[in-house]
Amino acid sequence: MVASNPSGSAPSSFDPWEPILAAIVLGLERALTTLGVLATADAVREGLDVEGGPEGDIAFPVHRWAARAKQRPEEFAAQIASAVPASPDVGSVSAKGAYVNFTVEPSVLVSATLEGAIGLGTRWGTRPDTGGEASVEHTSANPTGPLHIGRVRNSIIGDTFARILRAAGTKVTTQYYVDDMGRQAAQITWIWAKPRSEWPDTVRAAVEGLEVPGEKPDQYRGRPYPAVSAYLKDHPEARAEVAGVLGAVERGSPPPEHRPLAQSVLDGMLVSLARLGIRFDEFVWESDFVKDGSVARVLDSLRRAPHAVREENGAWAIDTSGYGLPKDSNRVVVERSDGTSLYVTRDIAFHLQKFGRFARVIDVLGADHLLHARTLEALLAEVGEARRPEFVLYAYIHAPEGGKMSTRAGTAVYLDDLLEEAVARARKEVLQRREDLGAADVERIAEAVGTGAIRYHVIRVAPDKPVVFRWEDALSFEGRSGPFLQYSYARASSVLRKAERDAGPYPFDAARLTDREELALVRVLSRFPRTVAYAARTAHVHAVAGYAHDVADQFNRFYHAVPVIRSGAERESRIALVAATRQTLGNALDLLGVPRLDSM
RNA sequence: GGGCGCGUAGCCUAGCUUGGAUAGGGCACCGGGUUCCUAACCCGGCGGUCGAGGGUUCAAAUCCCUCCGCGCCCGCCA
Numbered sequence: 148m149v150a151s152n153p154s155g156s157a158p159s160s161f162d163p164w165e166p167i168l169a170a171i172v173l174g175l176e177r178a179l180t181t182l183g184v185l186a187t188a189d190a191v192r193e194g195l196d197v198e199g200g201p202e203g204d205i206a207f208p209v210h211r212w213a214a215r216a217k218q219r220p221e222e223f224a225a226q227i228a229s230a231v232p233a234s235p236d237v238g239s240v241s242a243k244g245a246y247v248n249f250t251v252e253p254s255v256l257v258s259a260t261l262e263g264a265i266g267l268g269t270r271w272g273t274r275p276d277t278g279g280e281a282s283v284e285h286t287s288a289n290p291t292g293p294l295h296i297g298r299v300r301n302s303i304i305g306d307t308f309a310r311i312l313r314a315a316g317t318k319v320t321t322q323y324y325v326d327d328m329g330r331q332a333a334q335i336t337w338i339w340a341k342p343r344s345e346w347p348d349t350v351r352a353a354v355e356g357l358e359v360p361g362e363k364p365d366q367y368r369g370r371p372y373p374a375v376s377a378y379l380k381d382h383p384e385a386r387a388e389v390a391g392v393l394g395a396v397e398r399g400s401p402p403p404e405h406r407p408l409a410q411s412v413l414d415g416m417l418v419s420l421a422r423l424g425i426r427f428d429e430f431v432w433e434s435d436f437v438k439d440g441s442v443a444r445v446l447d448s449l450r451r452a453p454h455a456v457r458e459e460n461g462a463w464a465i466d467t468s469g470y471g472l473p474k475d476s477n478r479v480v481v482e483r484s485d486g487t488s489l490y491v492t493r494d495i496a497f498h499l500q501k502f503g504r505f506a507r508v509i510d511v512l513g514a515d516h517l518l519h520a521r522t523l524e525a526l527l528a529e530v531g532e533a534r535r536p537e538f539v540l541y542a543y544i545h546a547p548e549g550g551k552m553s554t555r556a557g558t559a560v561y562l563d564d565l566l567e568e569a570v571a572r573a574r575k576e577v578l579q580r581r582e583d584l585g586a587a588d589v590e591r592i593a594e595a596v597g598t599g600a601i602r603y604h605v606i607r608v609a610p611d612k613p614v615v616f617r618w619e620d621a622l623s624f625e626g627r628s629g630p631f632l633q634y635s636y637a638r639a640s641s642v643l644r645k646a647e648r649d650a651g652p653y654p655f656d657a658a659r660l661t662d663r664e665e666l667a668l669v670r671v672l673s674r675f676p677r678t679v680a681y682a683a684r685t686a687h688v689h690a691v692a693g694y695a696h697d698v699a700d701q702f703n704r705f706y707h708a709v710p711v712i713r714s715g716a717e718r719e720s721r722i723a724l725v726a727a728t729r730q731t732l733g734n735a736l737d738l739l740g741v742p743r744l745d746s747m
Numbered sequence: 748g749g750g751c752g753c754g755u756a757g758c759c760u761a762g763c764u765u766g767g768a769u770a771g772g773g774c775a776c777c778g779g780g781u782u783c784c785u786a787a788c789c790c791g792g793c794g795g796u797c798g799a800g801g802g803u804u805c806a807a808a809u810c811c812c813u814c815c816g817c818g819c820c821c822g823c824c825a
Contacts, residue, residue: 193765200768208767210805245805246768324776329825331754433825444805462823473750474821490825514819518750534801543819561757574785607773608760609751613818620759620774623785625771627760634787642784663798685764693761696772707780707789725784735813747787 158390160274160316161267162676163259168197170236171205171249180232182223184216184607191533192425197677201247202241204670210245220245232326253666254657260673265653272675272734277316281507283309284418286427287324290413291730292329292369296605296616297513297544303605303740304541305511306425312509315683320505323427324497327401327409328490329433333393334379335412336405338371347385350374365415366563368408373555379431397398397487399437406434419562423598424740436496442488445496445530451479452529460484470525472518479522491519495526498536503738508536528588539686541610547617560616567737570597572622573630577747595742603629604741629694629741635699636736638706639729640745646712648722655723659716662702664708665698665724671701672731679738704726 172191179186196206213223221244228242238252264271285305288298309319326332338346355376358367379386395401413430420426436442446463449455454466456478472479481492502507512520520538527535545551546558553559573596577589584592604621610613624630636707643649660669678694681687705728711721733743 194767196767198762202768206767208806212766214805244768251791326825331825389798440822458823460823464823470752472821475749476821480823489821504758514752518820519825521750540752545818569787580785580787609753612760613753614759617759623774625774626787628787630787631773634785638785638788645784649825681764689761689766700772704790706784710784712784746785 152537158464161263161588163256163673164677165253167236167251169612170234171195174229174234174237175207176229177232178211179228179229182216182226184212190405190510200246200248202243203247203250205249207247208245209247219593222445227412229274238251250480253661255667256673257657257660258339259427260647260669261655261723264730265723268730269734271730272679273314274316275320279317279507281312281317281509282320282322282505283312283509284324284509285511287326288330288416289326289329290409290416291335292372292412292554293365294416294562295552296562296565299562300541300544300605301511301513301636302420302425303423303541303602304610304688306740308511308539308607308686311679311682311688311691314679314738320428322429322431325409325413325430325432327406327432328396332409333389333396334372334375335368336402336408337389337392338375339368339408340402340404347378356549363415363418364411368412376555396434401434419566422566423602431497434495436493437488441496442493445492446482446488448530454529460563467525472521472525474518479526488666491522491526494523496524496532497530497580498506498523498527502532502534510536511539514540515543526551534595539610542613545613547615565601565621566597569600569622570594573597576624591708592744592747593743594670596624596633596747599629599633599741600624601694603692607689609687609689630735632699632732632741633747635702636729636732637744637747639702639725639732642711642725643722651726653723653726656722659720660724664705664707668701668705668724668728670696675731675735691735691738695732695739698728698732
């Protein structure tokens with residue numbers, strides 16, 4: 148039989164397990180009814196263990212049903228097993244202990260999975276447009292210097308989640324909230340607006356000799372920051388100048404250099420993110436909410452909010468005692484005594500704008516912003532907004548020597564340094580293995596391997612797990628790593644290339660794929676749609692990383708266990724299996740932002 | 748002090764949302780595998796009181812309570 152595109156009968160939300168599960172649920176429903184126990188399809192479905200157990204693909208623990216039938220579980224399981232009517236989708240039904248185990252008819256799963264993967268191509272594992280629109284705000288790092296790897300966890304989680312949501316049928320707009328109103332941004336403007344001759348000696352000394360022609364503007368502009376910060380500590384007159392810049396920004400009339408400086412630093416940061424495949428649909432400037440009057444409108448409604456309080460010095464606050472915020476004070480100041488706004492206030496304006504445009508508003512935030520998130524929710528309630536953002540929180544990456552990554556303390560590990568190191572190491576590996584390649588190909592592969600290693604290293608761990616950065620782990624190209632996935636993808640590509648079957652079609656005979664490792668591979672592949680849906684629903688982006696490793700792992704076992712090109716009657720079917728693997732692994736790599744490589 | 752999160756072999760980690768049979772991987776270590784489709788690979792071995800205690804349940808890594816350790820936060824900063 149020839150692989151056909153099943154999208155005609157079932158739209159691209161295609162899960163090979165659905166018909167099988169439906170048959171099992173129906174069988175169990177009938178069996179239970181026969182045995183005198185009332186069962187709804189939903190209740191049966193709920194009790195099904197779709198990950199299976201040691202005895203089959205799908206397991207059904209019968210304890211609660213046995214209790215209802217007043218039977219011993221072991222006996223009841225046996226009764227159910229013999230009462231389940233035969234179905235072509237289900238291979239075997241058996242009872243073991245208190246469990247009824249179902250084993251699928253392999254050819255059914257093989258056909259459905261290969262047809263899904265090959266027929267749907269890049270749409271395999273995805274769902275059609277569900278009509279939902281979401282904003283995913285991520286990164287949003289202050290444009291004051293190069294990104295460090297702790298910050299990049301935000302970017303990688305956010306970008307990956309955006310990709311997964313798109314695969315799940317949601318229209319996503321990624322947003323970078325550019326904070327040009329912070330003290331650090333004011334410090335950048337303060338120092339760079341002066342001619343170099345007027346810089347404090349300590350600051351000039353700190354940058355001298357480090358500047359290299361052609362370096363990225365975030366590196367160039369951000370370099371004085373630690374020295375500036377130290378200088379300001381004991382120079383009150385300079386502090387007053389910075390405060391002047393900040394005040395002008397807050398009043399909506401920043402110095403002319405302010406925005407261009409922030410923009411140039413941002414441009415430098417974006418160059419590095421682009422190497423990781425991270426780009427943004429929109430940039431939203433915090434100061435614009437002051438300029439366009441929306442912050443003033445927010446302040447207006449906050450002053451009339453149910454729990455608004457006027458402080459003695461004229462500042463406005465919200466009494467948050469009814470919201471149970473975990474803070475010592477039960478007040479949140481929303482307007483300073485000088486009439487200017489604060490970060491939370493502006494964030495309200497931003498969120499009101501988001502709610503006006505998107506059905507779902509998703510914010511990727513470091514765990515240190517949890518209180519901010521709770522405060523935001525309280526203040527949204529105060530201004531009469533019923534909707535709330537969804538927060539994806541992640542724990543920080545700690546410096547190799549422990550503690551927070553800090554630019555000022557010099558403990559930060561910068562993305563640019565990590566990129567350089569990873570790509571250099573990848574280059575070395577490529578050169579060792581491939582004497583046949585030209586310089587351009589070596590470089591292309593090294594870049595893909597180095598950046599892929601970084602993305603995978605960060606995304607493989609659950610977001611709420613605190614991580615200590617270790618160079619040797621981040622630069623690992625073996626085992627559970629990005630390059631291992633890329634290598635497996637390249638290996639699958641290589642097989643297809645050598646078989647001169649790069650493009651398909653991929654006809655197969657499901658009955659020819661009976662080897663243990665072949666069927667194990669099909670089972671892994673068949674889980675792809677379920678995995679994508681799970682990751683989209685729970686924001687457990689790392690589930691896709693674990694899944695991709697499972698695919699690569701089982702593919703390599705298969706590869707070593709059975710020949711493909713040199714096989715006989717199974718050849719066509721095995722080629723199709725390799726093609727399905729390549730498609731699945733490729734789609735998973737796309738979701739992770741790890742570059743595909745056809746050879747390495 | 749309060750709130751939130753984390754704790755799974757020497758190290759890293761999955762599973763916890765929705766309780767289910769023998770807790771999956773990776774690194775390191777030990778022993779094997781390349782005249783054969785890419786050895787960034789594969790096979791075998793070693794290694795676990797799932798932080799501790801209690802509770803719920805036929806059944807707990809998973810749910811509840813207490814405690815311990817670690818992290819983050821508690822500003823008219825962002």
